[in-house]
Amino acid sequence: MRICDLSPSDFRAQLGGDGIRLATGPFNCRLQSGIGEIADELARLYAHHTLVASSAFTDFHIAVQPGHGLRRWLRPQALFSVDSVEPFTPLPRAQALPMLEWGLNWCVTAYSQHILVLHAAAVARGNRAAILPAPPGSGKSTLCAALVNRGWRLLSDELTLISLETGQVMGLARPVNLKNASIDIIRAYAPDAFLTRPVHDTTKGTVALMAPTAASVEAVDTPATPTWMILPRYRAGTDATLTPMGSGNAFLQIADNAMNYHILGDRGFAAVGRMVDSCQSFGFEYSRLDDAIAVFDRLAAEAESAAR
Amino acid sequence: MSLLVQVFRQPDEIQRLQAHEWDLLVRQARHANLLGRLHHRLLAAGLAADIPQRPANHLLSGAVMAGQQHHSIRREVRFLREALAPAGIPLILLKGAAYVAAGLPAAEGRLFADVDILVPREQLGEAESALMMTGWQSTALDAYDQRYYRRWMHELPAMQHIFRGTALDVHHTILPPTARLKPDPRLLVEASVEIPGLPGVRTLALPDLILHSATHLFHEGEPDNLLRDLTDLDALLRHLGTTPGNWDVLTARARQLGLEGPLRLALRYTCRVLGTPVPAGLDCLGAGGPGQRMLDAIYSRVLRPQHPSTADMLSPLARKSLYIRAHWLRMPPHLLAYHLAHKALFPPAALTKPLSDDKPYEEPGAKKAA
Amino acid sequence: MPVQRYVATAALLEGLQFVLWKEVDEGWVRFDPSAGQTLLLAPISRFVLDQLAHPGRALSVDDLSYAVLHEEPDAPPDDCRLAVSAAVDALAAARLIEQRRPS
Numbered sequence: 001m002r003i004c005d006l007s008p009s010d011f012r013a014q015l016g017g018d019g020i021r022l023a024t025g026p027f028n029c030r031l032q033s034g035i036g037e038i039a040d041e042l043a044r045l046y047a048h049h050t051l052v053a054s055s056a057f058t059d060f061h062i063a064v065q066p067g068h069g070l071r072r073w074l075r076p077q078a079l080f081s082v083d084s085v086e087p088f089t090p091l092p093r094a095q096a097l098p099m100l101e102w103g104l105n106w107c108v109t110a111y112s113q114h115i116l117v118l119h120a121a122a123v124a125r126g127n128r129a130a131i132l133p134a135p136p137g138s139g140k141s142t143l144c145a146a147l148v149n150r151g152w153r154l155l156s157d158e159l160t161l162i163s164l165e166t167g168q169v170m171g172l173a174r175p176v177n178l179k180n181a182s183i184d185i186i187r188a189y190a191p192d193a194f195l196t197r198p199v200h201d202t203t204k205g206t207v208a209l210m211a212p213t214a215a216s217v218e219a220v221d222t223p224a225t226p227t228w229m230i231l232p233r234y235r236a237g238t239d240a241t242l243t244p245m246g247s248g249n250a251f252l253q254i255a256d257n258a259m260n261y262h263i264l265g266d267r268g269f270a271a272v273g274r275m276v277d278s279c280q281s282f283g284f285e286y287s288r289l290d291d292a293i294a295v296f297d298r299l300a301a302e303a304e305s306a307a308r
Numbered sequence: 309m310s311l312l313v314q315v316f317r318q319p320d321e322i323q324r325l326q327a328h329e330w331d332l333l334v335r336q337a338r339h340a341n342l343l344g345r346l347h348h349r350l351l352a353a354g355l356a357a358d359i360p361q362r363p364a365n366h367l368l369s370g371a372v373m374a375g376q377q378h379h380s381i382r383r384e385v386r387f388l389r390e391a392l393a394p395a396g397i398p399l400i401l402l403k404g405a406a407y408v409a410a411g412l413p414a415a416e417g418r419l420f421a422d423v424d425i426l427v428p429r430e431q432l433g434e435a436e437s438a439l440m441m442t443g444w445q446s447t448a449l450d451a452y453d454q455r456y457y458r459r460w461m462h463e464l465p466a467m468q469h470i471f472r473g474t475a476l477d478v479h480h481t482i483l484p485p486t487a488r489l490k491p492d493p494r495l496l497v498e499a500s501v502e503i504p505g506l507p508g509v510r511t512l513a514l515p516d517l518i519l520h521s522a523t524h525l526f527h528e529g530e531p532d533n534l535l536r537d538l539t540d541l542d543a544l545l546r547h548l549g550t551t552p553g554n555w556d557v558l559t560a561r562a563r564q565l566g567l568e569g570p571l572r573l574a575l576r577y578t579c580r581v582l583g584t585p586v587p588a589g590l591d592c593l594g595a596g597g598p599g600q601r602m603l604d605a606i607y608s609r610v611l612r613p614q615h616p617s618t619a620d621m622l623s624p625l626a627r628k629s630l631y632i633r634a635h636w637l638r639m640p641p642h643l644l645a646y647h648l649a650h651k652a653l654f655p656p657a658a659l660t661k662p663l664s665d666d667k668p669y670e671e672p673g674a675k676k677a678a
Numbered sequence: 679m680p681v682q683r684y685v686a687t688a689a690l691l692e693g694l695q696f697v698l699w700k701e702v703d704e705g706w707v708r709f710d711p712s713a714g715q716t717l718l719l720a721p722i723s724r725f726v727l728d729q730l731a732h733p734g735r736a737l738s739v740d741d742l743s744y745a746v747l748h749e750e751p752d753a754p755p756d757d758c759r760l761a762v763s764a765a766v767d768a769l770a771a772a773r774l775i776e777q778r779r780p781s
Contacts, residue, residue, distance in 0.1 A: 057362040113369040251707050265372075
């Protein structure tokens with residue numbers, strides 16, 4: 001059963017009550033919120049995600065609640081907590097939905113040292129994954145959102161999970177976080193995609209969340225093999241160009257963009273090494289989205305024909 | 309009895325647990341900073357196959373965190389040795405740093421936030437200078453704090469390294485000078501032992517490590533840490549018991565240092581709550597009196613659930629967790645001069661980027677200091 | 679003028695048993711868990727490091743250059759010396775080796 005199978009009133013009631021329990025890839029999450037106005041958009045963002053029984057093990061018990069006391073009404077706040085731990089200071093109530101996403105990312109980063117977690121986007125064609133590590137402001141999310149709307153399946157926008165046992169990417173298929181100019185760009189590029197209303201004045205500027213495609217969510221439990229490691233850089237006016245990267249450099253780029261490389265020690269070293277061995281690694285400059293997608297499509301086609 | 313305590317006492321209890329009980333166990337363990345220790349406890353009991361996948365991941369995650377931190381503690385210990393040795397000051401480790409450096413079972417799976425060392429009182433000033441010259445800074449900001457610490461406490465104000473951010477507590481006794489009990493620190497220093505394989509690095513002798521842990525059991529501010537500290541003591545005592553004659557050494561030492569009272573109380577406590585094997589005569593059956601009353605009060609504190617463990621609404625109260633602090637504050641420095649090594653033979657066009665420990669990912673709002 | 683000799687640092691020697699290597703296009707990635715360091719080393723830097731990673735051994739740039747030439751007899755000696763110097767500087771900056779202190 002999926003979120004979209006719940007009536008809006010049931011969804012709202014559960015969200016405000018015992019919580020909505022759903023699977024985001026390998027993690028079972030329980031979401032509770034007394035901030036009723038996020039219910040409709042939340043239900044649309046997670047429409048295709050599977051509901052999980054309350055008797056099942058929940059990995060993250062999450063709540064986004066109104067501020068305490070006076071701050072419930074005066075300059076109202078939203079508070080994020082995971083199992084009664086509050087890792088963030090409160091934010092304005094209007095930012096409750098992005099806060100939920102950031103909070104979920106925090107949980108994955110803080111509590112998953114049994115896997116390699118990269119600060120990177122990942123998309124897949126078939127079961128071949130392209131991993132896009134990039135510092136903030138590199139245009140990674142815009143590129144990711146565009147790819148996802150042109151036949152690539154979303155594994156993750158922000159945190160790429162690599163199994164230490166198999167080396168495969170485990171998808172989350174959670175909403176894509178778009179900022180500022182990207183919001184309008186993607187609206188134009190993918191008019192059928194669901195985007196939340198823009199939320200202004202966050203520390204990252206204006207933010208909107210884009211729902212993952214149904215296909216991405218349905219395939220979320222199918223792992224993908226890291227095949228390409230691509231470091232994207234948006235540069236106005238440039239043609240889409242791939243520059244091959246040496247495996248040593250690629251190693252350092254991946255390790256540098258890993259959230260927990262140094263925590264994992266030997267296992268981190270082995271996991272990054274394995275990834276570097278299985279991937280072709282590139283630097284990538286682009287400006288126009290269609291050109292960028294064409295490059296990715298070509299890589300996929302080459303891999304496909306090499307396999308035959 | 310809370311689920312966590314039950315499972316520590318009797319690890320094979322896990323075989324009867326349902327999914328929602330595992331859920332609770334993991335959360336209780338995380339709040340008590342015992343995820344990693346629980347992982348090791350269950351594995352040591354041969355129960356790995358009885359842990360379902362999801363909770364197993366969480367336990368492993370806790371153990372991995374602890375394991376990595378041990379590297380950074382060992383690294384800090386080496387830096388401390390470099391700082392103190394030239395000044396002729398012995399490096400004597402206490403508590404967690406001692407357990408880690410000496411490879412004691414008490415170190416397994418456990419996160420330790422600070423390094424604690426013992427320095428002879430007459431060398432305290434020199435020690436502080438030597439440390440400050442190598443980048444350690446006092447965290448007590450004003451003159452009042454400084455005076456307070458030096459006069460009343462048994463340590464310098466907590467220090468922090470300016471580059472590495474690691475925390476250091478420098479003690480000259482194991483209890484505040486104002487405490488009723490006054491174990492002679494010179495005896496502790498005399499009995500300290502060098503760690504095999506780590507020249508110049510010493511720890512308190514095992515009986516003294518145990519007595520230190522025992523005297524501090526009831527001095528902790530937060531009740532949540534009580535269970536964690538009990539499991540430390542339990543691990544130390546079990547290790548002590550593996551050598552015949554050691555229990556006698558421990559009781560004799562307690563008498564010598566005037567710490568029989570705290571030891572007896574602590575033994576009664578670990579025995580009753582965690583089932584630590586304690587020889588007859590030192591056992592956990594206390595008879596009435598004020599000691600008993602205190603014991604019962606403490607007993608009920610530990611046995612209440614570590615956190616709001618109900619199936620419904622989560623508590624609105626935010627709780628600071630040592631786990632979060634340990635996670636965010638102890639990132640060791642990455643590579644230092646990678647880019648220089650890289651320059652050795654490469655053509656200038658090569659793309660290089662130094663590794664750093666500035667995380668590219670930033671949370672909105674400030675992280676709460678813990 | 680006494681010849682400058684280099685030795686392994688204590689940090690290098692104490693962590694040696696835990697170090698892991700991976701061969702890559704540009705040379706080697708060296709992972710040192712006890713130092714918390716990951717380095718990308720050119721082949722010559724690895725070679726120099728391997729020569730020095732022994733307790734009590736002290737070598738000069740000349741000693742190291744001869745060692746390289748022994749392995750690669752066709753290498754131009756001047757280039758070799760330059761490369762070794764650069765490698766030594768890089769490894770010293772990474773605190774893996776240091777100048778031997780006069781006794």
